Amino acid sequence: MKRKAKPGFDPKAFLAKAAEGRAISKHQMNQVLFAQGDPADSVLYIQHGKVKMTVNSAEGKEAVVAILGPDEFCGEGCLAGQRRRMATATAMTDCEIMQVDKSTMVRILHDEPTFSEMFVAHLLARTIRIEEDLVDQLFNSSEKRLARALLLLANFGKEGKPEPIIAKVSQETLADMIGTTRSRVSHFMNKFRKLGFIEYNGTLKVHSSLLSVVLHDHPQIRRDGEET
Incomplete structure (x- = not known):
């Protein structure tokens, strides 16, 4: 039988207020929300700010695997049986985070179809983003x-969420x-600015004209560009 949502249930309201099994915390820029290897016992919902997800190899190399923003x-992974965090989450700006215990998250996904639909939409969007990144x-x-x-950092393409001013992101992080290398990032950042x-x-402000680089081979970019 199809489950019925409880009258008046609002997923955004649920994720906005602290209660049993969920808590709101504030984090300053560069503060670690959780570290690779920590126990995976909760799901985090970003209310405000941006969060960087990184993975470190056994050799000490770090890779940025995602930049997440509000409503993400x-x-x-804890819901799929992960016992330890597979990545480190670090605040790129001042952040406000809702932390939902695993047991509470499992219960609300089971009891509230509206919340389940919202969460599945998030998972599908994340999967599509990973495929596009690849x-x-x-x-x-x-x-x-x-x-x-x-463009992604500035939230271009997210309907109703224009954010031309993005968090301070180092050239090392972009690389x-x-x-690629930091020197290549520096070269293209200077080129984009001149154009x-x-x-x-x-701070960094991104104009919609940057889309021309993604959608077309801009001649001034191509002359100085590399192919890998």
Whole structure:
């Protein structure tokens, strides 16, 4: 039989207020929310701010695997049997986080179809993003990968959520995100700024014109670009 949602249940309201099994916490920029190897016992929902997900290899190499923003979840692997965190979550800006215990998350997913639909939509969007990231890494040049990363960080393409000013992101982080060197990132950032695609002076403002780099082979970019 099809489950019926409880009258008036609002997933956003549920994720906005602390109660038994869920708590709200504030974190400063660069503060670790959870570390790779920590017990996986809760799911985090980002109310405000941006969070960087990184993975470290046994050799000490770090890779940025995702940048998450408001209304996104992280740490959901605990629901699939992960006992330890597979990545480290670090605040890129001041953040406000709702932490939902695993048992509470399992219960609400079972009892509230409206919440389940919202969460499944999140998982599908994350899967699509991972597939797009893989295609981007395999087939696009480094300048296109950087342009796409900047547009995603600025929330271009998210309906109703324009955010042209993005969090302070180091060139090292950008290099880790797109699989190139910091010097190449610096080269293309300067090029994008000269072409008027971005404003880059302490903080970063991304203009919609940067889309031309992703959608087309801009001649001024291509002359100075690399293919890997």
